[in-house]
Amino acid sequence: MPLPEPKPSRTLRHTRRIELNGYERDDGLWDIEAHLVDTKAYDFRNHFRGGIPPGEPIHDMWMRLTVDDSLTIQAVEACTDYAPFPDCPQAAPNYQALVGMRISPGWTDVVRRKMGLAGACTHLYELLRPLATVAIQTIMPLRKRERDPGKRPPLLDTCHGWRADGTAVRELYPTWHRPAKD
Numbered sequence: 001m002p003l004p005e006p007k008p009s010r011t012l013r014h015t016r017r018i019e020l021n022g023y024e025r026d027d028g029l030w031d032i033e034a035h036l037v038d039t040k041a042y043d044f045r046n047h048f049r050g051g052i053p054p055g056e057p058i059h060d061m062w063m064r065l066t067v068d069d070s071l072t073i074q075a076v077e078a079c080t081d082y083a084p085f086p087d088c089p090q091a092a093p094n095y096q097a098l099v100g101m102r103i104s105p106g107w108t109d110v111v112r113r114k115m116g117l118a119g120a121c122t123h124l125y126e127l128l129r130p131l132a133t134v135a136i137q138t139i140m141p142l143r144k145r146e147r148d149p150g151k152r153p154p155l156l157d158t159c160h161g162w163r164a165d166g167t168a169v170r171e172l173y174p175t176w177h178r179p180a181k182d
Contacts, residue, residue, distance in 0.1 A: 022138025
């Protein structure tokens with residue numbers, strides 16, 4: 001169900017498109033890719049690029065994480081095709097610092113501490129959380145593993161759907177189900 005129609009009239013000013021894809025590679029690794037594009041619906045002037053017409057990207061950035069089954073990053077590719085400042089594309093190589101890191105809870109905070117703010121690109125950094133989610137959604141359903149009912153489910157209490165008093169936990173992991181508190 002889409003959002004209800006807004007009551008006041010409105011004018012589109014900014015669009016951000018993010019596309020993420022997960023690929024299984026022939027060598028047993030996985031490529032998780034993100035593409036971010038920001039555009040305006042009006043002409044505006046940028047100090048470094050001059051006039052930017054409607055629909056021309058302000059930001060056009062890509063990132064690929066190559067990971068193994070344990071979600072350890074084996075390789076990183078990042079690039080910036082469009083940016084508002086000339087120095088922006090120079091941040092992309094700094095993401096090589098992710099190689100060897102494992103995607104796990106809190107990993108974006110670890111990345112921020114490791115890279116700092118000035119060494120990173122805000123927009124590429126923002127892609128790390130959905131890249132992690134797509135990595136998990138790409139790899140985990142295809143990994144051959146049996147559910148061990150005695151082992152704590154890794155997603156327990158990570159969202160509303162996986163809460164300990166919810167339907168999914170009650171049905172899939174009854175040992176870990178806790179009745180809702182009144």
